[in-house]
Amino acid sequence: QVQLVESGGGLVQAGGSLRLSCTASGSTFSNYAMGWFRQAPGKEREFVSAISVASLGWYYADSVKGRFVISRDNAKNTVYLQMNSLKPEDTAVYYCAANSVYRHGSTSGYEYWGQGTQVTVSS
Numbered sequence: 001q002v003q004l005v006e007s008g009g010g011l012v013q014a015g016g017s018l019r020l021s022c023t024a025s026g027s028t029f030s031n032y033a034m035g036w037f038r039q040a041p042g043k044e045r046e047f048v049s050a051i052s053v054a055s056l057g058w059y060y061a062d063s064v065k066g067r068f069v070i071s072r073d074n075a076k077n078t079v080y081l082q083m084n085s086l087k088p089e090d091t092a093v094y095y096c097a098a099n100s101v102y103r104h105g106s107t108s109g110y111e112y113w114g115q116g117t118q119v120t121v122s123s
Contacts, residue, residue, distance in 0.1 A: 022096030
């Protein structure tokens, strides 16, 4: 079992930046690939980014490529999502998730989820 807690969300103006954090407990964090997803009101949850256990592989949704950066610190059991050049369409609840298997390009198979943190980008 892995418990995930996100933090760092908030209200920011368009063009601004936020850094989300997701801290894990309950199991060995370095055994899991980690991903970020988001869900906007009235829309389905969508994949944002993922990173492998040793940070040797990562990938992004086209909508955030070049603006968002995923990273992790296994010593701190934490994965981060640095979000730059934010747009109103980035407004959503952001979730982190853990996957015991890293498949480059895959957006499914995540076993554990956090409760989410709200990100609101004003125009």
